[in-house]
Amino acid sequence: MVLVTAAALAVALAVAVAVFALTRPSPSDSAEPLPLVPVPAPFAGSPGCTTLLGAVPTELTSNGTSLKVRALATPAPPATVAWGTADPVVLRCGLNRPPELTPTAQLRLVNKVQWLQVPGEGASTWYVVDREVYAALTVPDSAGTGPLQAVSDAVAAKLAPQPLRFS
Known part of the structure; x- marks a missing residue:
């Protein structure tokens, strides 16, 4: 009798957990608008930023997880888009040249785009350095290479390569 009761309780608990998981809103559905601190982006209104932001995907894949575009809290920084909830991926366009970009800086080529990685605490910011505008993609350390x-791919498709500028 005790074994039957224990089995029935286990089944009831499993059903309750399944119903809860299926009926609760997903993190992307319940996410509040993301507040972002504004950073200087004097070229945010440039045609290059307009073109780039119009070409970025509405969904990114990070370590097999789908990250959907996230609403930004008002006032939203110009030329900015974010994906995901807990640790969002954030793209900002129209920034000044990163001071870390020097003739000896180590760059990485990803899908025909040159990036400068600037590590931070818990995330890295990757700067597009070979296009008409500087853009920065901040990616949590836990994210994969998908973002x-x-x-x-969006940068390479929409913005032509330019020579590097060090001043």
Whole structure:
């Protein structure tokens, strides 16, 4: 009798967990608008930023997880888009040249786009450095390479390569 009761309780608990998981809103559905601190982006209104932001995907894949575009809290920084909830991926366009970009800086080529990685605490910011505008993609350390590859594809498709500028 005790074994039957224990089995029935286990089944009831499993059903309750399944019903809860299926009926609760997903994190992307319940996410509040993301507040972002504004950063200087004097070229955010440039045609290059308009073109790039119009070409970025509405969904990114990071370590097999789908990250959907996230609403930004008002006032939203110009030329900015974010994906995901807990640790969002954030793209900002129209920034000044990153001071870390020097003739000896180590760059990475991802899908025909040159990036400068600037590590931070818990995330890295990757700067597009070979196009008409500087854009920065901040990616949590826990993310895979999917966001960087997808944004590289959009950059390569819409913005022509330019010589590097060190001043």
